[in-house]
Amino acid sequence: MFRSLSARNYRLFAAGALVSNVGTWMQRTAQDWLVLTQLTDNDAVALGTVVALQFAPLLLLLPVTGLVADRFDQRTILMTTQAAMAVLGAALGVMTITGVVELWHVYAFAAALGCVAAFDAPARQTFVAQLVGAPNLSNAVALNSASFSAARMIGPAIAGLLTAAVGAGWVFVINAITFAAVLAALAALRADEFAPMGRADRARGDLVGGFRYIAARPDILIVLVMIFIVGTFGLNFGIYIATMARIEFGAGAATFGVLSSVLAIGSVTGALLSAKREKPRLRFVLASAVLFSVGCALAAVLPTMLLFAAALLLIGVAAQTFMTTANGLVQLTTDARVRGRVMAIYMAIFLGGTPLGAPIVGWVANELGPRWALGVGAGAGLVAAVIGVGWLIRHQHLRISLAGRRIALNHDGADLAADPGLQTPR
Numbered sequence: 001m002f003r004s005l006s007a008r009n010y011r012l013f014a015a016g017a018l019v020s021n022v023g024t025w026m027q028r029t030a031q032d033w034l035v036l037t038q039l040t041d042n043d044a045v046a047l048g049t050v051v052a053l054q055f056a057p058l059l060l061l062l063p064v065t066g067l068v069a070d071r072f073d074q075r076t077i078l079m080t081t082q083a084a085m086a087v088l089g090a091a092l093g094v095m096t097i098t099g100v101v102e103l104w105h106v107y108a109f110a111a112a113l114g115c116v117a118a119f120d121a122p123a124r125q126t127f128v129a130q131l132v133g134a135p136n137l138s139n140a141v142a143l144n145s146a147s148f149s150a151a152r153m154i155g156p157a158i159a160g161l162l163t164a165a166v167g168a169g170w171v172f173v174i175n176a177i178t179f180a181a182v183l184a185a186l187a188a189l190r191a192d193e194f195a196p197m198g199r200a201d202r203a204r205g206d207l208v209g210g211f212r213y214i215a216a217r218p219d220i221l222i223v224l225v226m227i228f229i230v231g232t233f234g235l236n237f238g239i240y241i242a243t244m245a246r247i248e249f250g251a252g253a254a255t256f257g258v259l260s261s262v263l264a265i266g267s268v269t270g271a272l273l274s275a276k277r278e279k280p281r282l283r284f285v286l287a288s289a290v291l292f293s294v295g296c297a298l299a300a301v302l303p304t305m306l307l308f309a310a311a312l313l314l315i316g317v318a319a320q321t322f323m324t325t326a327n328g329l330v331q332l333t334t335d336a337r338v339r340g341r342v343m344a345i346y347m348a349i350f351l352g353g354t355p356l357g358a359p360i361v362g363w364v365a366n367e368l369g370p371r372w373a374l375g376v377g378a379g380a381g382l383v384a385a386v387i388g389v390g391w392l393i394r395h396q397h398l399r400i401s402l403a404g405r406r407i408a409l410n411h412d413g414a415d416l417a418a419d420p421g422l423q424t425p426r
Helices: 008-039 044-060 062-071 074-097 103-132 134-165 168-188 206-215 218-233 237-248 253-276 282-301 305-332 336-352 354-367 370-418
Strands: none
Touching: 008 044, 008 074, 008 103, 008 134, 008 168, 008 237, 008 253, 044 062, 044 103, 044 237, 044 336, 044 354, 062 074, 062 103, 062 206, 062 336, 074 103, 074 168, 103 134, 103 305, 103 336, 134 168, 134 253, 134 305, 206 218, 206 336, 218 282, 218 305, 218 336, 218 354, 218 370, 237 253, 237 354, 237 370, 253 305, 282 305, 282 370, 305 336, 354 370
């Protein structure tokens, strides 16, 4: 399960990333609560807009970010993006502490953070391969997900308590400080121990190279379609949990943080189970999509906060298994020379669909209630699973058909060889 940690470089990177991820989840939780309770009157649409602005740059900058990750030194890219995120977090914290922050300020910071994250995401995804090499890539991807989920378990709980005690502004400042850990880890890595990776050569059409590659790989394309559906309409956990805690259960910031951590416990479990598997497979993607749909449906109808928390555990396991397996499947089956561009497309579809889905889910939560918003998530998981199963059945049918034709051709060839009178000269 933890075999990638045998590599010194990966141990350092994972440790620094864990600290930074805790700070990131602290900021996300405090930011959601700031928007929902202080800058608006429980406006889920405003909350969805913040989320949308944070992820929209992944789509807008897509042609550039993947090519940058393929062509330039990924450690340098990550050190630049992590430092920029620290500055943005500190600036928002100071504005919040001094009482000058307004809703449009949060919108602007979310958009700026999204621009930085658009360059950070593909570089981070592909950099892992340099730390562990291809044999352990799937395991490292799963452990990264476990780290991110563990941070989701720890960060929101701390943020909820600190937001209630000292305010959201200090949470933003603490998040800025945590970036020092990942910057120190990146600086301490030994470049001579990096696994060799192919670099993209300068060629005409580089910006669309990832799209051409995916167009020729229907197996990757179907995974991206499923990722888009679930990522856009299903993975809106901030909206689900914040509105359920505030509107359905009448709870405060501390409870919101605890419920977010419960979801993360399930996510850590799902990521560690994925790390134990030798290879990611499509059937795990399909099964986890179905399980995610069931979990969201249960969360939408269960009457008490305790039962809702239990459903969040199931949602966490399913969602993390879905994301980790899909990520590993795409990375392991993609040529290293175009991996950055493919992963940029993957991340843009996975996170960039949020600007479309988050406002819609927020509107549903406002107009129909938070439970109906969870129903949207349940429908997204079910639709993704049906599409994946349909493609798999068609693919298997095609393979069987082609195999049957080969058998027939081989049989005809044997008949021709046995009867010289049926043979034709070359």
